[in-house]
Amino acid sequence: MSISANIFREVLSHWASGVTVVTSRAGERVQGMTVSAFCSVSLEPPLILVCAARDTITHSLIQSSKAFCVSLLGEDQQELSNRFASKKHEHRRFAGLQCEDGRSGCPRIPGAIAWLDCRVSQEIEAGDHVVYIGDVIDAAASSDAPLVYFKGSYRRLT
Numbered sequence: 493m494s495i496s497a498n499i500f501r502e503v504l505s506h507w508a509s510g511v512t513v514v515t516s517r518a519g520e521r522v523q524g525m526t527v528s529a530f531c532s533v534s535l536e537p538p539l540i541l542v543c544a545a546r547d548t549i550t551h552s553l554i555q556s557s558k559a560f561c562v563s564l565l566g567e568d569q570q571e572l573s574n575r576f577a578s579k580k581h582e583h584r585r586f587a588g589l590q591c592e593d594g595r596s597g598c599p600r601i602p603g604a605i606a607w608l609d610c611r612v613s614q615e616i617e618a619g620d621h622v623v624y625i626g627d628v629i630d631a632a633a634s635s636d637a638p639l640v641y642f643k644g645s646y647r648r649l650t
């Protein structure tokens with residue numbers, strides 16, 4: 493017997509996470525979305541994972557390009573988190589952003605406190621999501637504070 497979707501969501505909302513934007517580029521097509529399902533997997537080799545819903549555009553681009561970039565948002569980037577999550581802005585998410593492309597060809601979100609540029613090493617179908625394990629081919633971080641997501645709201649560490 494499985495638990496109800498409401499209880500599942502409520503329990504998961506008690507997990508405090510950072511907020512990322514995961515981007516991908518396939519030919520001329522570029523897309524990115526807000527993702528909290530991100531974590532480290534392995535130090536040697538350096539691997540991370542993100543979970544992407546199958547019905548997202550970003551997932552379809554990662555699947556064809558086999559590459560993605562994870563930008564960790566800073567505490568002042570709540571607007572970007574909302575923009576990259578909203579279907580209303582689906583085709584205008586990068587408007588006004590001066591993104592640089594990483595070695596994978598995927599854009600990095602300006603002002604992010606850290607980023608990891610990845611090539612897909614494994615993809616695992618898991619329910620309505622796909623788990624993408626990424627080989628980290630390039631990464632950098634600043635000392636700025638992160639945006640935090642907890643119980644459906646944005647928070648700051650300070």
Ligand SMILES: Cc1cc2nc3c(=O)[nH]c(=O)nc-3n(C[C@H](O)[C@H](O)[C@H](O)COP(=O)(O)O)c2cc1C
Pocket residue numbers: 511523524525526527528529530543544545547548549550551573574576577578579582641
């Ligand atoms: C705080 C937050 C965290 C999210 N985390 C995820 C996630 O881990 N995986 C996912 O597939 N969608 C996640 N979403 C939802 C996507 O950002 C949203 O469905 C987006 O519109 C998908 O964009 P796309 O279809 O243009 O790629 C999250 C949204 C928010 C606000």
